[in-house]
Amino acid sequence: MIELLLDEGSISRFSEGYFGTVDGRPVCVMYKDGEFSGCKTEILDFALKVGIPIVNIFNCEGFEVSMGTLSDVSNLLSKLGLANGVVPRITVFLNKVHWLLSYQTDFVAMSEDTEYSVVMPDIIKSFTGRDVEISAEFHSKSGNCHIIGESDEIVFSLIRKLLSFLPLNNMEDPPIAETRDDVRRTIDFEIPSDPYQPFDMKSLISQTLDDEDFFEIQDRFAQNVIIGFGRLDGVSVGIVANNPAYRLGCLDVDGIRKVTYFVRFCDAFNIPIVNFVDTPGFLPDFDQEIAGLAKHMSRLIDIYSQATTPVLTVVVRKAYSGFIGMGLTGSDVIFSYPKAEFAVIDADTDSSILNVDREKYVENVRRYAIDTFVNDVIDVKWTRSKLINALRLLEAKRKKLPPKKCDVL
CATH class of the missing domain: 3.90.226.10 (2-enoyl-CoA Hydratase; Chain A, domain 1)
Incomplete structure (x- = not known):
């Protein structure tokens, strides 16, 4: 053996x-x-x-x-x-x-x-x-x-x-692999205009990475989220993504546990994290509430907020309620595709509560997001080059955490 x-x-x-x-x-x-x-x-x-x-x-x-x-x-x-x-x-x-x-x-x-x-x-x-x-x-x-x-x-x-x-230990950076893949290689991928139409997120991820090589782990567990490793210009990165092809990419307890573990590992071993966000929010199910959805989500927010490794986010299509914990919190750079939607609950519910036209609501919130936390609106085809350039800028990231003995939650 x-x-x-x-x-x-x-x-x-x-x-x-x-x-x-x-x-x-x-x-x-x-x-x-x-x-x-x-x-x-x-x-x-x-x-x-x-x-x-x-x-x-x-x-x-x-x-x-x-x-x-x-x-x-x-x-x-x-x-x-x-x-x-x-x-x-x-x-x-x-x-x-x-x-x-x-x-x-x-x-x-x-x-x-x-x-x-x-x-x-x-x-x-x-x-x-x-x-x-x-x-x-x-x-x-x-x-x-x-x-x-x-x-x-x-x-x-x-x-x-x-x-x-992986690096050899927590004091080293991951190895940089040689690659002939062009940094400015464009991506040929079309995002469905219908915010609830499933699509192949793994294909988008693979096209973004060096040599279109994505090493997925836990692919049979909590399939509403995707985690795994890849490289951008030779640099190892951890990928976290919603999967709109399974439960529309909703966040549930198992999915949150899966992401929490992975982000913690990447942070411990100096592996940059790249989020691809397309989520309608949390899975609306009473059993999820009983299983501790709120507590698990709080833990995920803690993990992201404490991350000292570079964290990049691409808002692919929907950034509804779950986006607060997976994508917004702790990100150093946030990119958004032009037609991405942002909402507190979801675009339909929010616009109904406020008694405004849905399209008008979506456009107003999109403008607010661009003015506040979205760093750049990018075309899908430039996803790879934008992420690589951002990673280069974050190579020297230093984040000092408050002194403490250990986490409690």
Whole structure:
């Protein structure tokens, strides 16, 4: 398995782990197969000391029931917790795995034949009388799995690509890749005039990025929002977008959780964030209110407002109520397409409440947005060049946050 991840000829043993390179850049690997009966954490200590990513590969169904094992697991989880926000953490689950470690990592990858659960399925069934779904497909839809591949080989090739976007640690910037893609390449994409007509946001994103290469993650979870990595003039960027092809791009609890995690990760590792906004607002559903929609949205606003990495926003079509938390708050530069609509609730409701013509309302609010928080109105075809130029200006961004021990919410 190690050979599928690390460069040929670079693999070296280190205690119970390995270190080597991926495309010439250093990586530490912890690999466990069979039954987990103890674990030394020297490889984690080494990764933290020298500041390089850690990839955990688990091909073991469970762990030996003993106090010594519990102590080892506790120590392992503690070390992984200390690595949070310091070095990128990636975990790979293969075959059948039953334990806690998916929650102590930044990204989880599985092959399609993987079965994963924290508690073993037979124990769950004995307690509840119900069979449980523990397939990789299930976890990709629940949000527990970020990357899924048809085979182990594909999974590791995807991890190699993921690592290419990331810095070695939180003190470094992401690597800059060579590209022959023209900075001034135009985009041939038509935005539907009907504000509620679905369209392919992923195509717009891909056309904007270098070589039209977009590396999406969590693509089967909360599909009303899109997250992933790409490059602009060789610079790694994190992409956050509404997806008008699924629930019209409404923001719900799962979508907000997905974006919050991703923005936090990008900020921790100095990866600029680019938002593509087209949202009619929050999903109007009582179950969403019960699930804590307001609290989750408050958390997202906190994350964006505290971001020290560059944040760029493109208002594609609709910037209704959810725009306050995803796109407006914390953005350094906001671009808008000419026909973008802005509203407090939505254009129809707002104009009805105010008893004014809808088109007149939309135009007046658009003018207000341009006069206040929109930095530039751009043609769709120049999206790529405008974003690249803005990124260059923000290379030296410095943002000083108020002193505090930690977040509360």
